[in-house]
Amino acid sequence: MKHKVISFANQKGGVGKTTTCINLAGALSHTGKSILLIDMDYQSNLTLGVGIEPETVERGMGELLLFGDVSFRDIILKSSISDADIAPGTMSLSKVDINIASRRERHSILHDKLIEVKDKYDYVFIDCPPAFNLLTINALSASDGVLIPVQCYPYSLSGLNTLLEIIEDIRYAYNFDLEIVGIIPTAYDTNTRISGEVLNELHRRYGGKVYETVIKKSVKVAEAPIHQKPIVDYAPWHPVARAYTELAREFLKREGERVYKV
Ligand SMILES: Nc1ncnc2c1ncn2[C@@H]1O[C@H](COP(=O)(O)OP(=O)(O)OP(=O)(O)O)[C@@H](O)[C@H]1O
Ligand SMILES: [Mg+2]
Known part of the structure; x- marks a missing residue:
């Protein structure tokens, strides 16, 4: 395994960060991997997507980042994915940026708190908000790798170079271990x-960084909020579920892991 903590990042909104995070985690759990999901977005789509109503969460990622005495052990819940836990998103995440801006350790709060729990899991997946703010900087500073979902739509590529430049800046400023794990083409419309x-x-611009597995556009994916679990669990027979299974296989192969059964 080359990367343990992986951020799903793209400053563009609605490109499939959360969907890819949930479904890759779902497909990986079928191979026996244990995963901690971390929701860094106050919209809390990841949290909802794995069966937790954000309004019912008393303490979540917002509190973890804001208060020194809140640890991961206080906030982690069981998700609807077998073998995956969730550190849930809460509305208070929207207050974090302004409240931590003047702290010296503002970029490394997540990194420092994650040390206590990350070895309990095979992988830690962090779902980033669609912005370059301190939440995303915390996520990238705590990560060994970044997965970048890109929709196969017009204008999707604009901003991608800027994203890669910012990742490079974070590498030099805060976290030299940070690597691009891959670019995942999603919502491909045949x-x-x-x-x-x-x-x-x-492929022309980014070569081998681009995953061979392509996730097609499908209404089955858009149905996910009704089911509150990954498509590999609510419609395993569907071609797009099989595509996520294939994505997990490619992910494990690229991570240098043996793929026994996916
Ligand atoms: N392959 C797909 N086919 C059809 N719809 C999709 C597909 N992938 C994602 N979607 C839909 O696109 C919308 C945006 O996806 P998602 O929430 O995963 O993006 P995001 O990058 O996390 O968004 P945000 O930036 O707001 O956090 C959702 O409604 C989702 O259901
Ligand atoms: Mg999202």
Whole structure:
């Protein structure tokens, strides 16, 4: 395993960060991997997506980042994915940026608190908000790798170079271990030419960083909030569920892990 703590990041909104995080975790849990999911977005879509109503959460990631005496052990809950726990998102995450801005350790709060629990899991997946703020900086400072979902839509590539530059800046400023794990093409629409063009351009620009597995656009994915679990669990027979299983297989292969059964 090359990367243990992995952020799902892209400053563009609605590109599939949360969806990829939930479904890759779901598919990996079927191979026996244990995962800690961390929701860094006050929208709390990851939390909801794995069966926890954010309104019912008393202490979550917001409190963990704001208060010195709150630890991961106080906030971690069981998720709807077998073998995956969740450090839930809460509305208070929206207050974190302004409250920690003047602290000296503002970029490393997550990193420091994660040390206590990360060895209990095979992987730790951090779902980032669609912004470059201190939440994303905390996530990237705590990570060994970044997975970047990109929708195969027009204009999806604009901003990608900036994202890679910022990741490079964070590497030099805070975390020299940070690597790009891969770029995952999502929402590929077989009915439009533009999806194929975007995919070709991704391969031309970023070569081997781009995953071979492509997640197609499917209404089955958009149904996920109703089910509050990964598609590999609520519709395992569906082609898009099989694509996530394939994504997990490619992920493990790239991580240098033996793939016995996915
Ligand atoms: N392959 C797909 N096919 C169809 N819809 C998809 C697919 N992947 C994601 N979606 C839908 O696109 C929307 C955005 O996805 P998601 O929430 O995962 O993006 P995000 O990058 O996490 O968004 P945000 O930046 O707001 O956190 C969701 O409604 C999701 O259901
Ligand atoms: Mg999201």
